[in-house]
Structure formats: C-alpha cells, structure tokens
Amino acid sequence: xxxxxxxxxxxxKEKNLPFWKVVMQDDCIELDISExxxxxxxxxMYEVMKASxxxxxxxxxxxxxxxxxxxxxxxxxxxxxxxVCGDFIGRVIERAVKMGESxxxxxxxxxxPTAGSCGxxxxxxxxxxxxxGYTDDQMTEAMFVAAGIGxxxxxxxxxxxxxxxxxxxxxxxxxxxxxxxxxxNGADAEGIAHAAAIAMKNLLGLACDPVAGLVExxxxxxxxxxxxxxxxxxxxxxxxxxxxxxxDEVFDAMRAVGRAMPENVRETGTGGLAGTPTGIAYRxxxxxx
Amino acid sequence: MNLFDIIGPVxxxxxxxxxxxxxxxxxxxxxxxxxxxxxxxxxxxxSFQLTGKGHGTDKALLAGLMGMPVDDSRIPxxxxxxxxxxxxxxxxxxxxxxxxxxxxxxxxxxxxGKHREIVGxxxxxxxxxxTEIDGLGVSFGGDYPTLVIRNQDIPGQVQQVTTFLAEENxxxxxxxxxxxxxxxxxxxxxxxxxxIPEDVIxxxxxxxxxxxxxxxSLK
Numbered sequence: 001x002x003x004x005x006x007x008x009x010x011x012x013k014e015k016n017l018p019f020w021k022v023v024m025q026d027d028c029i030e031l032d033i034s035e036x037x038x039x040x041x042x043x044x045m046y047e048v049m050k051a052s053x054x055x056x057x058x059x060x061x062x063x064x065x066x067x068x069x070x071x072x073x074x075x076x077x078x079x080x081x082x083x084v085c086g087d088f089i090g091r092v093i094e095r096a097v098k099m100g101e102s103x104x105x106x107x108x109x110x111x112x113p114t115a116g117s118c119g120x121x122x123x124x125x126x127x128x129x130x131x132x133g134y135t136d137d138q139m140t141e142a143m144f145v146a147a148g149i150g151x152x153x154x155x156x157x158x159x160x161x162x163x164x165x166x167x168x169x170x171x172x173x174x175x176x177x178x179x180x181x182x183x184x185n186g187a188d189a190e191g192i193a194h195a196a197a198i199a200m201k202n203l204l205g206l207a208c209d210p211v212a213g214l215v216e217x218x219x220x221x222x223x224x225x226x227x228x229x230x231x232x233x234x235x236x237x238x239x240x241x242x243x244x245x246x247x248d249e250v251f252d253a254m255r256a257v258g259r260a261m262p263e264n265v266r267e268t269g270t271g272g273l274a275g276t277p278t279g280i281a282y283r284x285x286x287x288x289x
Numbered sequence: 290m291n292l293f294d295i296i297g298p299v300x301x302x303x304x305x306x307x308x309x310x311x312x313x314x315x316x317x318x319x320x321x322x323x324x325x326x327x328x329x330x331x332x333x334x335x336s337f338q339l340t341g342k343g344h345g346t347d348k349a350l351l352a353g354l355m356g357m358p359v360d361d362s363r364i365p366x367x368x369x370x371x372x373x374x375x376x377x378x379x380x381x382x383x384x385x386x387x388x389x390x391x392x393x394x395x396x397x398x399x400x401x402g403k404h405r406e407i408v409g410x411x412x413x414x415x416x417x418x419x420t421e422i423d424g425l426g427v428s429f430g431g432d433y434p435t436l437v438i439r440n441q442d443i444p445g446q447v448q449q450v451t452t453f454l455a456e457e458n459x460x461x462x463x464x465x466x467x468x469x470x471x472x473x474x475x476x477x478x479x480x481x482x483x484x485i486p487e488d489v490i491x492x493x494x495x496x497x498x499x500x501x502x503x504x505x506s507l508k
Contacts, residue, residue, distance in 0.1 A: 001290055027292040041293060048299050062303075064343045103302030106345050106365040111415070112296050115305045121296075143296060150295035159295070160413050162306075176295075213340035215303040269340065286343055 001151040002026060004248045005193040008148060012189040019189040020141040023148030042147070043140040045110050049122040052102060052109050053095055062104040064286045067216045071098035088131060089228060096123035096227040100220030113150045113159040113172055116215045119223030120173035121146060121180075124230050128181055138184060145183045146176035149196045156248065157255035161208030161267040164258025166219075170226040171203035171254060177230035182237050191237050197247035199233035204250075205257055207265035209272025212283040218273055298415055299360040306391055307337065307344035310411025312364065314393060315353015317419060317431040318407045320505050324399040326354050326376055332383035335390035337411075347380055350393060354378075359415065388420070405503075422503065425476045426467050433462055433480040435505040441498040442468050442475040449496055450477060457489055474500060484508060 002008050002023065011022045028038050058075075061068035074097055077083055078090035085093070099119030103109045109118040121143075129139050150159065153172045158164040178199035179192040187195065203226070211217040243250060264271025273279050300309040319326060331350055333341050341347055345365065352367035355374065363370055371378055385392055389410035397405050408421035418430050422437055429435050440446045447466065454461060460482045468475035484506060494502045 001292070023292065030291050031293075038292075042296065045293075045296050045299070062343070063345065106301050106303065106308070106348070108299065108360050108362055109302050110297060110299050111305055111309075114414070115300065115302050115308070118302070144292070147292040147296045151290070151292060154290060154295060162413060212343060213336065214343040216343075287339070 001030065001155060002148065003152065003155050005149070005152050005189075005196070006246075006248055008152070009189040009193060018141070019148065019183060019192050020144035022189075023151070024144050039140060042143045043136060045112075046125070046136065046139050046143050048108070048110050049112075050126060052099060052107065053122055053126055055107060056098040056102055057105070057107075060101070060105040062101075062214070062216055064212065064214055064216060066211065066214065066282065066286075067101050067104045067220050069101075070220070071101055088127065089231070091127045091130070092123050092227050092231065093224050095126060096120060096223040097220060099123060100223040104214070104216045104220065112146070113154070113176070114161070114169045116161060116219045117169040117173035117223060117226060119220070120170065120226040120230065121177050123223065123227040124177040124181060128184065132184070134184055142180040142184050145192060146180040149176045149179045149192070152248070153200075153251050153254070156251040158258060163266065164254065165261045165266055166206040166208040166222060167200075167203050167254055168258055169208065170222045171200050171206055174203055174226035174230045174233070175200040177227065178233040181230060181234045185234065185238055187237060193247040194242045195234045195237040197243035197245065197250040198236055198241075199230050200250050200254060201243060201245070202229050202233065204254060207261065207272045208267045209265050209274045210267065210269050211274045211279045212286045213267075213269030213274070214286070217282075294414070300415065301349075301360060301362065301364045304344045305415040306411045306413050307341060307346045308349045308364075309359040309415040310391065310413075310417050311337070311346045311349035311393070312353040312357065312359045313415060313417045313431065314395075314409040314411065314419075315350045316356065316358070317417070317505060318395050318397060318405070318409065319354050319356055321407060321419075321422065321437070321503050322397055322399050322403055322405055323503070324401050324403055326397050327400045328377040328398040329354055330379050330381065330396040332381045332394040332396070334383050334385040334388060334392040334394070337391050337393055338382045351378055354395075354397075389418075392420070422476070425469055425474065427476055427478050428465060429478050429480060431505060433482070434484045434507055436477070436479040436481065436485065436493075437503040437505070438477040438479070438493065439474055439500040439502075440477065441500065442472050443498055446475070446498050447477065449498070450479075450493065453493060453496065454479070454481075457486070459483065459485060459489075
C-alpha cells in the first residue's frame with residue numbers, strides 16, 4: 001500500500017494512469033489477485049452499501065434506546081421542503097443518519113473505514129450518483145480512490161477512534177469521500193489529494209467520546225458532518241482552492257494530534273460528551289439494562 | 290493491510306471490535322473445537338463486559354460459535370437460533386486481571402464430549418487474538434491455517450514435529466513455543482502457508498510425547 005499521496009501523484013504522472021488504477025494495481029500485487037477480481041470485489045462493496053441504504057427500517061431503535069427513527073424525520077422534512085440545505089444536501093444528511101442508525105441497530109453495513117463512520121461514504125456516493133448519473137463502474141473507480149486515501153492515512157496516522165479519536169474515523173471517512181468525489185468531477189491526483197487534505201483539516205482534533213461507550217451518540221450525527229464536509233471540501237478544490245499544508249503533512253498532523261489526545265477522548269466512553277452529567281446518567285441507565 | 294481492510298469488511302454493526310471481532314473469536318473457537326458445540330459458558334472481561342450489551346457482543350459471540358460469518362443478518366437473533374439448535378449458553382462477568390480490555394473466556398463442551406477452555410481478545414478493526422487454550426498461553430490471530438500442538442516438555446519434540454511437517458511438504462510461516470512450567474505440558478503454535486491435509490492430524494497425534502493436536506483450518 002502506498003505510504004504517501006505524493007507517491008501516488010508521482011505514479012499517476014510516471015505511469016500515465018489514473019489515481020484509482022495506480023492504487024488498484026498496487027493492491028493486486030499485495031493480494032495476488034487479478035485486476036478484474038479486485039474491481040469486482042470493490043464493486044461488490046459499493047453494491048452492499050446501496051443495499052444497506054435501501055434496507056433502512058424506520059421503526060427500529062438500538063438496544064440502548066438512544067438512536068433510531070431519526071432517518072425518517074429527515075426524510076419527511078426533506079419531502080415537506082423544510083430543510084434549509086435543500087434536497088441534494090438533504091438526501092446526503094438523510095442517508096448518513098440512516099446508515100449510522102442501521103449500524104447501531106445491528107444491520108449489515110460496510111465498514112468504511114470503520115463501522116462507526118460507515119455512513120459517510122455511502123451518503124456522499126449514492127447521492128452524487130443519483131444526482132449526476134455516474135455508472136456503477138465509475139463509482140467503483142471512486143471507491144478505489146477512497147480506499148487509496150484511507151490506506152495512506154492508515155500508514156501515516158490511524159483509522160481507529162481508540163488510537164486517534166473521531167478525527168481518525170469520521171475525519172478519515174470524510175477525507176476519503178472528498179478525494180473520491182473530486183475524482184468523479186475530473187480532478188487529477190493532485191486535486192484528489194487536496195480535497196482529501198482539506199476535508200481532514202476541517203475535522204482535526206475531533207474527539208471520540210461516545211456516550212456509554214456505544215457507537216450511537218454522537219457517532220450517528222457525526223456521519224452527517226463527515227459527509228457534508230466531504231462535499232464542501234471537494235467544491236473548494238473544484239473552484240481552484242488548495243490546501244496550503246501539503247496533504248501528507250496534514251495526515252501527519254492528524255497523527256500528532258491523535259497522539260496528544262488524552263485517553264478519555266479516545267473511545268473509552270469517559271470524556272467529552274460521555275463525561276457530561278447527562279452522558280453519565282445515560283451510561284448508568286444503559287448498564288443496568 | 291490491503292484496500293479491503295480499508296473499505297470493508299461487510300459486517301453486522303455496530304462495532305468492528307465489539308461485534309465483528311466477537312463473531313470471529315466465536316468462529317475460531319468453534320474451529321478449534323472441531324465439533325458442534327453443545328454447551329457454552331461465556332465470560333466477558335473489561336470493556337466487553339461493560340459495553341458488550343449495547344454492542345451486541347453477546348449475540349455476536351454466540352453467532353460466531355454457531356459458525357455464522359461477521360455479515361450474517363441472523364446475528365441479532367442468535368439467541369433464538371441457538372435455542373432452535375439446542376445449544377445451551379450462559380453469560381457471566383469475569384475479571385481476568387491485566388489482559389486486553391476486550392477479552393472473553395469461553396468454556397465449551399462439544400456434542401461428542403470434547404472440552405476446551407479458550408481465551409481470546411478483539412484487538413481492533415475486527416482483528417482478534419487467541420491468547421489461551423486449556424490454561425496455556427498462546428498467541429495467534431487465526432489469519433493462517435494454524436496447528437496448536439500440546440506436547441510433553443521433553444527434548445526433541447520440536448524437531449520431531451518440524452521434520453514430520455517437512456516430510457509432508459508443509460511450509461511453516463511462524464512458530465511459537467510455550468510451556469506452563471519446566472517438565473509440564475508445552476504448546477507449539479505453528480502458522481502454516483497452506484491448509485494441512487486431514488490425515489496429517491491423527492498422524493501427528495500418534496507421535497511420541499504429543500498430547501493433543503488442534504487444527505484451525507481457514508476453510
């Protein structure tokens with residue numbers, strides 16, 4: 001797996017291949033599989049994302065009772081034209097909430113990169129595909145772009161909340177989605193890297209502070225911010241803005257910030273929101289279930 | 290690490306460590322048993338005990354013991370599934386001391402009378418580690434076909450086993466040795482590059498000084 005976005009950018013120029021193909025070819029060697037097999041496996045991941053999105057049940061609540069049914073609220077408000085952000089972003093919000101809730105309700109999802117952040121990529125991808133009419137093959141290419149960015153983040157920093165806080169989960173998912181959507185909109189490897197960098201920068205420092213240690217509060221709603229942030233970060237790059245800090249250095253900064261985070265905001269369910277009087281009260285109630 | 294560790298796995302939520310990891314510990318414990326499980330006593334330690342209910346760790350572990358994969362939609366209903374199969378199960382809290390916070394101890398009885406005590410932990414991202422089998426410390430992740438050989442702690446055991454495997458043309462990836470105390474039983478954990486033919490296991494068990502051979506197949 002590539003250790004830096006700079007190497008992928010260089011490989012794109014040197015081999016005259018798109019970002020996604022550079023990343024895929026490298027992985028085919030690692031896994032000892034054909035390009036066709038790799039492509040089909042990734043396409044399957046996207047198919048499962050779409051199936052999970054469609055399988056949302058609007059009457060389910062999680063075992064703790066903390067999350068569930070909110071996806072329907074967004075859905076209804078969107079159809080009633082009540083949302084400030086309008087229909088497109090409304091659909092992104094709706095999908096992110098739904099996937100986060102489905103995960104909490106023990107439904108089948110794709111960890112991307114983690115279960116807690118599983119709503120970001122599908123919310124962005126499915127809605128953008130719906131809006132722009134990209135084919136599933138194009139979306140699969142974008143999945144490779146996302147995975148390639150995630151691989152670099154995993155190498156330079158981390159993808160687990162326990163290791164680096166929520167910035168490592170939602171931040172990474174958002175960064176992966178931003179680069180992928182930039183690719184679909186014609187960005188080269190350089191543009192992809194800058195979209196990924198801007199998305200990560202905007203979420204640096206985000207604590208992992210789940211109430212009662214469960215992947216529910218605030219995780220479900222943070223999938224929304226990750227998804228929307230991916231789109232706005234992508235747009236900044238499409239308009240010609242760049243990250244003033246080089247993308248790989250942004251990931252290094254995420255690692256440094258994660259390392260400096262106290263343990264109570266690294267998925268221990270003790271600090272941040274989990275440590276508020278209400279968060280503690282929820283924990284006591286849930287533990288006695 | 291590969292791209293499908295980043296996008297994937299496909300799993301039943303909500304947590305890769307507390308749900309998917311628990312299913313995998315169950316899967317591997319089932320394979321180490323080598324027969325259907327009749328009775329399972331499940332002891333949750335640390336974070337598994339504290340947040341396990343909310344993460345469905347109990348349902349996931351049980352599903353894993355029944356052989357369900359991490360993306361099996363029946364995982365949330367595994368209690369009912371176990372009842373249908375007539376598999377007995379019970380959950381208990383336990384303090385195993387200074388171990389990984391996501392640790393579980395399994396006391397299992399098979400339908401043919403096999404008894405095993407297995408300790409495993411979920412180390413993150415769905416990856417797991419088996420740390421103890423029948424009271425002896427081990428360490429393997431279940432990513433390779435793995436032989437767990439319990440033998441008498443006498444000279445020549447390692448050479449005997451490795452020579453035997455070499456004659457069967459089986460390449461060893463990693464090998465670890467453990468023992469409880471000098472002269473007591475010892476354990477060899479051998480991770481192999483490919484699956485081991487079925488007839489090799491009884492032949493290994495027939496070697497002098499070998500107490501028991503457990504094989505973890507990835508099939």
